[in-house]
Amino acid sequence: xxxxxxxxxxxxxxxxxxxxxxxxxxxxxxxxxxxxxxxxxxxxxxxxxxxxxxxxxxxxxxxxxxxxxxxxxxxxxxxxxxxxxxxxxxxxxxxxxxxxxxxxxxxxxxxxxxxxxxxxxxxxxxxxxxxxxxxxxxxxxxxxxxxxxxxxxxxxxxxxxxxxxxxxxxxxxxxxxxxxxxxxxxxxxxxxxxxxxxxxxxxxxxxxxxxxxxxxxxxxxxxxxxxxx
Amino acid sequence: xxxxxxxxxxxxxxxxxxxxxxxxxxxxxxxxxxxxxxxxxxxxxxxxxxxxxxxxxxxxxxxxxxxxxxxxxxxxxxxxxxxxxxxxxxxxxxxxxxxxxxxxxxxxxxxxxxxxxxxxxxxxxxxxxxxxxxxxxxxxxxxxxxxxxxxxxxxxxxxxxxxxxxxxxxxxxxxxxxxxxxxxxxxxxxxxxxxxxxxxxxxxxxxxxxxxxxxxxxxxxxxxxxxxxxxxxxxxxxxxxxxxxxxxxxxxxxxxxxxxxxxxxxxxxxxxxxxxxxxxxxxxxxxxxxxxxxxxxxxxxxxxxxxxxxxxxxxxxx
Numbered sequence: 001x002x003x004x005x006x007x008x009x010x011x012x013x014x015x016x017x018x019x020x021x022x023x024x025x026x027x028x029x030x031x032x033x034x035x036x037x038x039x040x041x042x043x044x045x046x047x048x049x050x051x052x053x054x055x056x057x058x059x060x061x062x063x064x065x066x067x068x069x070x071x072x073x074x075x076x077x078x079x080x081x082x083x084x085x086x087x088x089x090x091x092x093x094x095x096x097x098x099x100x101x102x103x104x105x106x107x108x109x110x111x112x113x114x115x116x117x118x119x120x121x122x123x124x125x126x127x128x129x130x131x132x133x134x135x136x137x138x139x140x141x142x143x144x145x146x147x148x149x150x151x152x153x154x155x156x157x158x159x160x161x162x163x164x165x166x167x168x169x170x171x172x173x174x175x176x177x178x179x180x181x182x183x184x185x186x187x188x189x190x191x192x193x194x195x196x197x198x199x200x201x202x203x204x205x206x207x208x209x210x211x212x213x214x215x216x217x218x219x220x221x222x223x224x225x226x227x228x229x
Numbered sequence: 230x231x232x233x234x235x236x237x238x239x240x241x242x243x244x245x246x247x248x249x250x251x252x253x254x255x256x257x258x259x260x261x262x263x264x265x266x267x268x269x270x271x272x273x274x275x276x277x278x279x280x281x282x283x284x285x286x287x288x289x290x291x292x293x294x295x296x297x298x299x300x301x302x303x304x305x306x307x308x309x310x311x312x313x314x315x316x317x318x319x320x321x322x323x324x325x326x327x328x329x330x331x332x333x334x335x336x337x338x339x340x341x342x343x344x345x346x347x348x349x350x351x352x353x354x355x356x357x358x359x360x361x362x363x364x365x366x367x368x369x370x371x372x373x374x375x376x377x378x379x380x381x382x383x384x385x386x387x388x389x390x391x392x393x394x395x396x397x398x399x400x401x402x403x404x405x406x407x408x409x410x411x412x413x414x415x416x417x418x419x420x421x422x423x424x425x426x427x428x429x430x431x432x433x434x435x436x437x438x439x440x441x442x443x444x445x446x447x448x449x450x451x452x453x454x455x456x457x458x459x460x461x462x463x464x465x466x467x468x469x470x471x472x473x474x475x476x477x478x479x480x481x482x483x484x485x486x487x488x489x490x491x492x493x494x495x496x497x498x499x500x501x502x503x504x505x506x507x508x509x510x511x512x513x514x515x516x517x518x519x520x521x522x523x524x525x526x527x528x529x530x531x532x533x534x535x536x537x538x539x540x541x542x543x544x545x546x547x
Contacts, residue, residue: 038345038368040494041245053346054366054387099507101514139369139382151373152481155343159485163493167500174504179514194520197527212531219539 008192010207012111012185020074021186027067032166034060039159061138068131075124081111082121087202088114103198111203119172126165133158242352244344247491260356261399262424263408265329266431266459267469268440269415272297272311272327279410280309280331283395303330305383308392309407312470316462324461328469329407329416332379332392334358334455339478340391342486343374356421356455357394365389374486376451376476394455424457431459450477 013021034056036043050056090107091098091114097105098115112120136146136154146154176183181195196204238251239258281287286306291299297313309331316324338358341350349364350371360371360380367387371380380389395405403409404418417427428445435443444463447453458472466472 036494038370040490041247041345041347042491042494044245044347053364057366057368099511101511103514137369137373139367139372140387143382144369144372148373148378149479149481152479152485155370155373156481156485159490160493163497166497170497170500170504174501174507177513178504178508181516192516193524194516197524198516198520199514208527208531215535219535 007188007190008195010191010193010196011189012191012196013189015189017074017077018186018189020070020077023070024067024074027063027070028169030063031060031067032162032169034063035162039162058140061134061141064131064134068127071123071127075120078120082117084114084117085110088117091115108202109200111200111206113200115171115175119168122168123165126161126168129161130158130165133161239354240351241354242338242341243348244341244350245347254354258354260354260421261394261418261455262356262421263334263394263405263456264417264419264424264428264459265456266415266417266428267326267328268431268435268443268459268461269413270311270327270329271413271415272313272325273412274299274311275410275412276329276407276416277307277309277311279406280392281307283398283406284308284393303379303381303391305381305385305388305390308332308390314468314470316468318462326461326469328458328472330470331407331456332358332394333377333451334392334394335376336452336454337478339374339376339451339482340371340380341374342478343370343482345370353396355399357396357399358455359393359396360389360391362388362390374478374482376473376478421455428457428459432463435459435461446472448473448476450475 033046034050037045037047037053037056038060044053047053047056050059087107087109091109094106097103133154136142137151137158176186179199181191182199185191185195193204193207196207238254241250241252243250286308288300288304288307291301293299294301298310300307300310303310309329312328312330314326314328316326318324334357336356338350338352340360341352341358344350345368346364346366349361349366350358351361352358365388367382367389369382369389371389372378372382380391382389395403395407398405408416408418417424419427425445425447428447432443432445440461442462442464444460446458446460446463446466458469460466460469462468466474
C-alpha cells in the first residue's frame, strides 16, 4: 500500500476503508446481477454469469451474507462523516445547481456532501431489511418455517427494497463517473488539494488546519531552529 | 382426452414467460377434472398407495402420533394425503370428514404466477398444472404463490414437487392412478363438463338425504380448479382440514409479481440512461485552473503568515 509518485497529497480514504468499500461494491454488483433474474424474466440470461439458474439461486444468499457483514463494518466507519448538518439541507435545496455544475453557487461541503450522505442512509435502511427479508425467503436454509403471510410479505419487500437500493447504486456509480477525481479517490485513497477545495471546502479547511499544526510542531522541534535548544 | 399425446402446442401457459404461449389450437382438447366426492370416501388410502406406486414415490416410514393422517402432511414424495376430521354436526352427531388433499390444478395457478424460472411450471390445454423439474431451480417461490399450500421442496435435490394429476397417464388416455384405485367411486375423472354435471347430481342426492348445505367446491377466486370436491357442508369448507373458503392468489403475490416489476425494470434502465444523458448534456464536474490557482494563493498566504509570525517571535526575543 505504498504511495505512487503520482498520488496526490491529501489522504481521503484509508486503505482499510477502500478495501472495505470495494468488497461491498463488488458483492453488491454481484447481488444485483444474480438477483435481477429472479426479479423479472427479462434479466434471466444473467444467470449464465453464475453457472446457471440453480447455481445463481444457491450463490445469491451467500453473497448477500458476505455483503451484509462487510456493509456493517462500513456503516460504522462512515457513520460520523455521514451525519446530516444544516448546510447539507441547503445543498439539497440547490440540487439543480449541483446537477448543472454551478458549483460556485453551492454552500460549503464537509468531508461528504448531502448526496453521499443520502446514499449512506438509504443503504443503511435497505441492507438490513434486505438481509432480514432475504433470510426469510431463503428456502434451503429456513424452508417453510416462516408463516406463509410473512413469507409473501418478505418476497414483496425484498423485491422492492432491492429496487430502491439498485436505483441508489446507479446514482452512486454515476456520481463517481461524473465528478472527476472521486473514483480515483476511492481507488487510491488520495485527492489533490484543488479537488478537495473545489468539492469539499470545509474538509479542505480542516485538512489545511491539520497541516498548519503539523508544520508548527515540526518548526518548533526543528533541530536547526532557535527554539529547539 | 383419449389418445392425446404430450404436445408442445398443448402447453398454454409457462412460468416467467411474458410473451404468449401457444393459443391457436382450440376445441381439440377438452379440459379434464378430477371430482372428489368426500361423502363417499371411506378413508382406505388406496389412492395414496396408488399414487406412490405409479409415481415411484416412497416416503420415509413415520411414527403414529395417534391420528389417522399418515403421513401427517404433504412432502416432496407424498403428493397426496388423506386428512381426517371428526366433526360434530348440528344434531350433535359425529361425522367423519375425510378429504383427499392434493394439488387443485387451479385454472389461475399461484405457483405458476410466482415462479421465476421460465418454463419450470406449465399449464396444459387440458388444465393440468405440471412442474418441469428440468427447469426448476428450487427457490420455493411456488410455495409462496400457492393458495393451497401444496408444493414441497426436496432436501435431496432442491426441486419442487406436487401432484401431476398423473399427466403422463392422462396424455395416454388413462385416468389418474388415484382414480383407478378408488373402491367406492369417491374419486371420478373425466371432461370438465361431465364432472361438473356429476358433481351437481351428487349434490342433489346429498340434499335429498338431508345435507341441505351440500355443494361443489370449485373456487371462483382461482378461476375454478381442475380438482373439485363434493362437500356435505359446502358452506363451511374450513371444517375439512382448513380447506380455504375463498382462495385466490394473495394480493401480496399479485403486487410482488404484477405490473410493478416490468415498470421497475424499465426504471432501472431509465436511471442508467438518465445518467448517461446527463453526462452528455451537463458534462463532468472538473477542476479548473482557478481551483489550482486558489490553492496556490492559499499556500502563499499561509507561508506569508507563518514567516510573519516567525519574524514577530524573533523580535520579541531579546
